[in-house]
Amino acid sequence: MIAKDCASSSSSGPSSSPARCRFSAAPTPPPPHVCARINAQVTSDPVLARPNFDFDQHVRSRSYTMQNFAFEDFEAAVLLDEGVESLLPETFHPPCPAPLYTFEIGATENDGLGMFALKDMPAGSLVLVEHPVMVAPYLLGIGVPLADVYAEIFGRLSPDLCDELMDLSNSMEDCDLLEGIVRTNALGIQLEVPDVPNPELTTHRAVFLNTSRCNHSCGPNARWEWDTNTFSLYLTAVRPIRKGEEITIQYIACTQSRKERHATLHSLYNFTCACKYCALPSHDAIRTSDATRAALESFWRVLPPFEEWCLDPIMAPDALIKRHFDALKMIKQEGLQVLDAEKHVDAIAMCYGSLADLELFTAWAGRAKDAKLHDAKQTLVFAKWLSNPVSFPAWGWKKTFCGRELGKL
Numbered sequence: 001m002i003a004k005d006c007a008s009s010s011s012s013g014p015s016s017s018p019a020r021c022r023f024s025a026a027p028t029p030p031p032p033h034v035c036a037r038i039n040a041q042v043t044s045d046p047v048l049a050r051p052n053f054d055f056d057q058h059v060r061s062r063s064y065t066m067q068n069f070a071f072e073d074f075e076a077a078v079l080l081d082e083g084v085e086s087l088l089p090e091t092f093h094p095p096c097p098a099p100l101y102t103f104e105i106g107a108t109e110n111d112g113l114g115m116f117a118l119k120d121m122p123a124g125s126l127v128l129v130e131h132p133v134m135v136a137p138y139l140l141g142i143g144v145p146l147a148d149v150y151a152e153i154f155g156r157l158s159p160d161l162c163d164e165l166m167d168l169s170n171s172m173e174d175c176d177l178l179e180g181i182v183r184t185n186a187l188g189i190q191l192e193v194p195d196v197p198n199p200e201l202t203t204h205r206a207v208f209l210n211t212s213r214c215n216h217s218c219g220p221n222a223r224w225e226w227d228t229n230t231f232s233l234y235l236t237a238v239r240p241i242r243k244g245e246e247i248t249i250q251y252i253a254c255t256q257s258r259k260e261r262h263a264t265l266h267s268l269y270n271f272t273c274a275c276k277y278c279a280l281p282s283h284d285a286i287r288t289s290d291a292t293r294a295a296l297e298s299f300w301r302v303l304p305p306f307e308e309w310c311l312d313p314i315m316a317p318d319a320l321i322k323r324h325f326d327a328l329k330m331i332k333q334e335g336l337q338v339l340d341a342e343k344h345v346d347a348i349a350m351c352y353g354s355l356a357d358l359e360l361f362t363a364w365a366g367r368a369k370d371a372k373l374h375d376a377k378q379t380l381v382f383a384k385w386l387s388n389p390v391s392f393p394a395w396g397w398k399k400t401f402c403g404r405e406l407g408k409l
């Protein structure tokens, strides 16, 4: 187990730093026009998306603690709202061991440094597991300049870690250097604590020494997930990655149109996306890509539920399967495997099961099982269905209710 609170020993932090430092809310609330501006930002910010946020109230009621979290061979400087801190577990589980030497940081052609694969990786493989080097609330209602707060956080790290943090890139032009480094490199994580009174309190900025070197792509080949239980990030390949290929993630939701993506990336991160999915040759190509992404965005919302399709004799036997094949084609075209492409594979297997098509059920359930490299529970479910297909709960439903055979797709 890993100790959460090293209040008494910031072992490698500068000795002049208090072990546990407290910031209080602003003594006088900011003027109404500032609150109105921040409220508007929060409601429109895709990371926060809090429709009824009240910044005035927020700053009146918040106070914070600063601590160092010690992990086996690493430390993080962490600023937390006391309301969140009190709800975090006392200890964190150790993360599952990271794979060795699967990436390196190197120069890209146009986007500064980036992360590159050192070997071929199949879809679903774990690229790295990493603790953050610093964490701070996304929204700070504090009566101290933000630059001072970040200086305090950076100053709590060992000189080596602080140098590495300071070495990260800075794309911001409208703020202090440390704030620029944080805003350029932080990923928005949720510290999932039970029964938190204000939901906006759970969103934090977390900076990572390796993952923060990943550039954005609108068709990323990797996805990251935050795990509060281990206080770490897991970076996973969402499609096969070749040795030497750059490993990319998405900074924003990539089902938006190209124009919207560019506007969001510009307003949040101050850069113009140069990824290959944005470099389209014509207006027609842009229109097609936008329409495909919009169709993927609404796919699950407009899809008839599996049970409804099974039990409705009017719905064609191949109607649902065709939709999932189309989705897989669109995902491949746009490089959006990050949108849980494996869910469509699962769904196709289930459809064939409900049609009692043994051959295609076996083929697709096998593919679904292989895609679940790190999900032991789901792997077991598909393994069970594969060894005994009639144990699939909806086996033969559609065939029974439709009374028709499916022509091969």
Ligand SMILES: C[S@@+](CC[C@H](N)C(=O)[O-])C[C@H]1O[C@@H](n2cnc3c(N)ncnc32)[C@H](O)[C@@H]1O
Pocket: 110, 111, 112, 113, 114, 168, 169, 170, 171, 184, 185, 186, 212, 213, 214, 215, 216, 217, 269, 270, 271, 272, 273, 274, 275
């Ligand atoms: C989190 S850093 C990524 C690592 C960075 N390239 C470096 O050298 O450390 C984010 C910055 O990388 C650059 N960047 C990331 N993705 C990009 C993209 N798709 N197109 C252009 N620049 C990108 C931008 O300057 C952005 O502000």
